[in-house]
Amino acid sequence: xxxxxxxxxxKEEYNYLLxxxxxxxxxxxxxxxxxxxxxxxxxxxxRLKGWYDNYDELNSMIVYxxxxxxxxxxxxxxxx
Numbered sequence: 001x002x003x004x005x006x007x008x009x010x011k012e013e014y015n016y017l018l019x020x021x022x023x024x025x026x027x028x029x030x031x032x033x034x035x036x037x038x039x040x041x042x043x044x045x046x047r048l049k050g051w052y053d054n055y056d057e058l059n060s061m062i063v064y065x066x067x068x069x070x071x072x073x074x075x076x077x078x079x080x
Contacts, residue, residue: 005070006033016051017044038067045075054079
């Protein structure tokens with residue numbers, strides 16, 4: 001079982017995800033975070049694609065890289 005990691009979000013991303021992922025989001029010291037396992041991360045990234053109007057299938061390697069690095073940077077590099 002993988003342990004949970006945190007990923008920093010923008011305020012807009014946080015607000016977009018808040019209705020469905022309320023128990024996995026954290027606001028602290030003027031920063032916004034998502035906290036979850038690799039499965040939770042995959043679900044969150046699938047939902048976050050909607051915010052960026054990108055509905056292409058999410059590559060599992062992108063999820064793995066995000067989880068391994070503890071960052072959403074590989075996800076954003078894939079979007080743009």
